[in-house]
Amino acid sequence: MQSGHFIGGRGNSILFEETNVHPQDYICNIRKHGNQLAYYRFMVKKYGEKEVKRLERLSKKPRSFTIEDLEGIIKKYTAT
Secondary structure (H helix, E strand, O other): OEEEEOOOOOOEOOOOOHHHEEEEOHHHHHHOOOOHHHHHHHHHHHHOHHHHHHHHHHHOOEOOOOHHHHHHHHHHHHOO
């Protein structure tokens, strides 16, 4: 399994948005370039059109992460 991003991009504010990332197999994520139509349908069914639009808006806003931001993210995902 791989981390499939609904809206790709490494330099924007949705990089760590949990609703933007879901497990995808290699075929869908790499060879089918995210399998966008199926992913879109999944997103609308799971979260609704409102969340899809929110992610689209958010993806257009640049964001810089501070050291503290990144340390907080690391702590969140490594906490046991």
